[in-house]
Amino acid sequence: MKILLSTAIFFCGLFSTINSVFGQTWTPTGAQTNSWGAITASADGRTFAALVVEQWNVVWVSTNAGVTWTSNNIPGVSPVGRVETVAISAYGDKMAAVALYAGEIYTSTNYGATWASNSVPAGPWFRIASSADGTRLVALGGGLIGSGPIYVSADSGMTWTPANAPVTNWVSVASSANGSNWVAAVETQSPASGSIYTSTDCGLDWTLMTNAPDLQYLSIASSADGTKFIAAAAGVSGQGGFIYTSTHSGAIWFSNAVPNDDWISVASSADGCTLATVSILTENGGYTGHIYTSTNSGMTWISNSVANQSWDGIASSADGGTLVAAGTTSWGSSSGGIYILQTVPAPELNISPANSNLALSWLIPSTNFVLQQNVDLTTTDWVTLTNTPTLNFANLQNQVMLSPSNSSGFFRLVTQ
DSSP states (O other): OEEEEEEEEEETTEEEOOOOOOOOOEEEOSOOSBOEEEEEEOTTSOOEEEEETTOTTEEEEESSTTSSOEEEEOTTOOTTTOEEEEEEOSSSSOEEEEETTTTEEEEESSTTSSOEEOOOOOOOEEEEEEOTTSOOEEEEEBGGGSOBOEEEESSTTSSOEEOBOOOBOEEEEEEOTTSSOEEEEEEEETTEEEEEEEESSTTSBOEEOTTSOOOEEEEEEEOTTSOOEEEEEEOSTTOOBEEEEESSTTSSOEEOOOOOBOEEEEEEOTTSOSEEEEESSOTTSOSOOOEEEESSTTSSOEEOOOOSOEEEEEEEOTTSSEEEEEEESSTTOSOBOEEEEEOOOOOOOEEEEETTEEEEEEEOOSSOEEEEEESOTTSOOOEEOOOOOEEETTTTEEEEEEOOOSSEEEEEEEEO
């Protein structure tokens, strides 16, 4: 079967057609004004989970890209417990949350509607991250209040194993899509320093990245293959913080050309090309933060025009087509909002042999695409295929299997 893949952009000799719209317009979601904190997004950019600073046991969830939100209480978390972070699977159905002072880890399998407490040693637990399928979890102890261990789970939180890692001030962790490669950051305040560790065995053993700058790290994110990282670090001696990136699995790090600011959260697309960072304060100590984005792995950055807020968290869909940011107008107030930036991506359509079949695949999109076929490019007789794509959680690629024939075939992805 002769195959031609069609888009409006050429990729490695493959050709296809995509309807695309580009822009830098951030719009408010349907979330009510509040003192928003951490936020995370599913790989398809449709499900978000966000926290409010003063609401110690509430996880806000949207399953329609921020149009509507539902508040879900986690039972057993007291006012002194406080949920700090929520991890989310590729589809958003599986979630995991850590409570700082309560020392508990909770999981949900129904988009945060109900939660179960996991059997794990008492914390304090500060951060948690998940593989794309929600099976592998890594929880960090300590954070900004002291030192803690790392624990890992290979069964969605049912059982936990201590990792071979130092007990220290862990502040952020991120995973590859398949949960094999992990990266975690440390911030110590006395003395002011920090470090970055990586794991290549599902979080069991951790290695110090000796080439990473000695900074007070606050946030770290990873590409789907676990080879590209972005890290935000706090400033020292009254100076703003820094953004560093690595495209070599942490072996080499580059300082990024962004203004010195109080960068507090970073996000990455699956390929590590689209990056985003938010600041909670300005370099002059005001309460107007910034959002900066990059589409070339941090080589260049764009300052985004957004509402005057002190931003506290940012997250990205796998294709980078959806970015969502949360914050407050002034820190600790209840007048902040959650904003979203959406662009129509241009996914690359790939083809590969799979036993006696052909596999067509593309990165899970944040916009609805349909796969179409045509036997003759001189006609407009494109037919939408009814094959339901399956998601490969190891690389976040949607995949459709086709049986070869003796005829020619042309394929394209088109937005619905």
